[in-house]
Amino acid sequence: MGTVLGLTGLVVPLTVALGASPAQAASCTTSAGPYQKQVEKFLGRPVDGRQSAADCKAIQTFQKTHGITPSAGYAGPLTWRTMDTMLQQRAAGxxxxxxxxxxxxxxxxxxxxxxxxxxxxxxxxxxxxxxxxxxxxxxxxxxxxxxxxxxxxxxxxxxxxxxxxxxxxxxxxxxxxxxxxxxxxxxxxxxxxxxxxxxxxxxxxxxxxxxxxxxxxxxxxxxx
The missing domain is CATH 2.40.440.10 (L,D-transpeptidase catalytic domain-like)
Known part of the structure; x- marks a missing residue:
């Protein structure tokens, strides 16, 4: 069998904070996370380090896609760690x-x-x-x-x-x-x-x- 690259699904990101999040799972946080800029870049959002409603919804979509809870749209350590793993996977080519x-x-x-x-x-x-x-x-x-x-x-x-x-x-x-x-x-x-x-x-x-x-x-x- 020829080589099959199985990483096409990596364009969808993953995100949530480790530890306490500034919002409940069902709500969308207005707070910028410690990895806000990295997460914005990964998601193709404007990289300004400020949380917007659109940023939060994009992060939440990523979290819900991958079963990350709470899905508060917060750019925390677990979110970025997962995205960084995805980036390493893409780089493997x-x-x-x-x-x-x-x-x-x-x-x-x-x-x-x-x-x-x-x-x-x-x-x-x-x-x-x-x-x-x-x-x-x-x-x-x-x-x-x-x-x-x-x-x-x-x-x-x-x-x-x-x-x-x-x-x-x-x-x-x-x-x-x-x-x-x-x-x-x-x-x-x-x-x-x-x-x-x-x-x-x-x-x-x-x-x-x-x-x-x-x-x-x-x-x-x-x-x-």
Whole structure:
């Protein structure tokens, strides 16, 4: 399969404050956040550092799209952290392994960069699929780093622990798996340890990978 770039959805932003917001979730704050200018630039708004009604609505749309609460339209740390991750994902382009952090001497391998919340499949140095955005383990339930191998696959796995379906599940480390979810890849705070994927990407991984294939995980998810 040819290289597929899965980051077209990155034009939609994500935003909300960490900690106390100056407004309730249902209202639109008139206060400028500490990352107002950065958020305005990301959203294509006039960059003046002042909160306008239009700014707030644009930020709120971003927050609601990605399930960020409260959706007060405040340009806080979580909003900007998420946007910054998106910018790093965009910058990866067609060379996500430019820094050489995923091994190129293993043949087919699934690479997971926690820092940029990106994954891709490569065969040697050749990019086979991706890079695509992923949603990894939240603080306290981090996706474990290191060299792994896929050891179990189930196209329609039921989690007895979390009581949820895990479609296209491919397990690589003690219950942690690639699988699809019906939510934004930028929805905080993250997964319970699995590498969440969009449905189309999880299907592609299912077709491309097999039991025994290598998985390499490194970095640190922002906010953990």
């Amino acid at each position: 067609k060379t996500p392994n430019k820094a050489g952090l995923c091994p190129t001497n293993k043949g087919r391998i699934a690479c997971v960069d926690l820092t940029r919340q990106l994954s891709w499949i490569q065969d040697g140095a050749k990019l086979t699929y991706g890079p695509v955005p992923v949603r990894t383990g939240r603080d306290g339930s981090e996706t474990r780093t290191g060299a792994k191998k896929i050891y179990h696959r189930n196209i329609k796995h039921w989690s007895t622990l979390y009581k949820v379906w895990m479609p296209y599940a491919q397990f690589f480390d003690g219950g942690q798996a690639f699988h699809s979810v019906n939510k934004s890849m930028w929805n905080p705070p993250g997964s319970a340890g699995c590498v969440n994927m969009r449905d189309a990407d999880a299907k592609a991984y299912w077709k491309l990978l097999r039991n025994g294939d290598d998985v390499h995980v490194w970095g640190r998810k922002p906010g953990t």
